Every structure is written in structure tokens, then in C-alpha cells.
Amino acid sequence: MAHLRLTLVTNSGARIGPGKAALLASVHSTGSISAAARSMGMDYKRAWLLIDSLNRAFHIAAVEGSAGGTGGGGAILTPFGQQLLERYCRLQAAAAELATADLDFIQQHATSDTGPKI
Amino acid sequence: MAHLRLTLVTNSGARIGPGKAALLASVHSTGSISAAARSMGMDYKRAWLLIDSLNRAFHIAAVEGSAGGTGGGGAILTPFGQQLLERYCRLQAAAAELATADLDFIQQHATSDTGPKI
Numbered sequence: 001m002a003h004l005r006l007t008l009v010t011n012s013g014a015r016i017g018p019g020k021a022a023l024l025a026s027v028h029s030t031g032s033i034s035a036a037a038r039s040m041g042m043d044y045k046r047a048w049l050l051i052d053s054l055n056r057a058f059h060i061a062a063v064e065g066s067a068g069g070t071g072g073g074g075a076i077l078t079p080f081g082q083q084l085l086e087r088y089c090r091l092q093a094a095a096a097e098l099a100t101a102d103l104d105f106i107q108q109h110a111t112s113d114t115g116p117k118i
Numbered sequence: 119m120a121h122l123r124l125t126l127v128t129n130s131g132a133r134i135g136p137g138k139a140a141l142l143a144s145v146h147s148t149g150s151i152s153a154a155a156r157s158m159g160m161d162y163k164r165a166w167l168l169i170d171s172l173n174r175a176f177h178i179a180a181v182e183g184s185a186g187g188t189g190g191g192g193a194i195l196t197p198f199g200q201q202l203l204e205r206y207c208r209l210q211a212a213a214a215e216l217a218t219a220d221l222d223f224i225q226q227h228a229t230s231d232t233g234p235k236i
Binding site for chain 1: 175220
């Protein structure tokens, strides 16, 4: 089935799309950036960079270190990060519903060509 | 103001996003791929590749050579290409309206950081 990718872009060009949203969701469920990266088959450095870019894009951090006891080092979504993720997911679902007929239309006419994606 | 980027992705991974939609619109208004590329500050080769990838993504061409008389060589959107563009534009507008409150929310919290966009 065809699907929709949705990206929110701020004035300064910072982006929140499916990749960062999935990473936020994964940090929320796993409680750490490294576990989130692992669960997404992403290297830690890339996950860290994505989260750093999100944190820099806003006046409020979206992810912060959790109060670690011994062997801490986890990460959690801040209330702002949770709201960002919730808004993105709600909007993505609503837009996908809005797009149902259009997605059907393009899939009906789509070939199975898997040439270069540009 | 923050804005929304919307990309439709077929089963096989072919994409129609803001760039291809703008190119289709430009071919439609200029009547040629080279004029469309020029008006977008894009080199001809890239414009051609984008249109070729669109044409390969579907069983029906979206853009074809216009019946050129002497010195022809123009390009036009097929009815399918026009429908594709109309659907994309309508969906983009409807999704942007749906996203108004979310776009306001992210812009309110956005910094003017123009660091690397990832």
C-alpha cells in the first residue's frame, strides 16, 4: 500500500519527520538513546545527532538524561518531547486518513519499478 | 512560519513530494522541461531525471513530449500528470490546514538555530 511521509519544518529549517518521530517513540519506550538506536538498527552516533538536532531546534529540550541511579545514563522525553511526539503522530494519522483516496489512486497506477529513488 | 512537507510513497518506494510537484507545475506552465528547470534554478539533467523517475513509477506517463512543429521539443503534462499534480496540491493544502495548530506550536518553541539539518 502507498503511504504518506509528513515532515514539519520550522522557520529556520529544522525538521521533524518520520525518522525523528520514530526515534522519539523508541526513546520513550526503551528509556535510553542507545537502546532506541539498537531497536531501530541505527548507530548510536546517528541517534545522538538526531536528538541533539531536535534539542537545538527548540528552546525546550525534547529529550534529556534521566535521573540515573548507579549505572544510570538513560534518557527520557520531557513533557515537551512527549507533546511533540503526540502532535506528530496525531497529525500523521489524520493526514493519512485525508489522503486515503489519493494513496489508492497512486497505488493503482504504480509500477513495481524499483529504480533509483530521487 | 513553520510549514509542512508531504511526500506520497508508492509500494515500490517511488516518491512524489514538494520538489517533483513543483517541477510538474513548472512544466505545465512553461511547456518544456528545460524552461521549467531554468525557472527553478535546477540543471536540465536533474529535472529530466526527476521526470523520468516519475514516468517510470507509473504505468501511465505523467509528462510527455508535446507534438512539436518546427523547433518543437516542448513537454506537457498528460491528463494523468495533471491529475497527479492536482491531487498532490489539494492534499498538501488540506494537510497544511489540518496542521495549523501544530505548526503554530512548533514555531512558538523553535529557535533560530540554523545548524546542520538532519
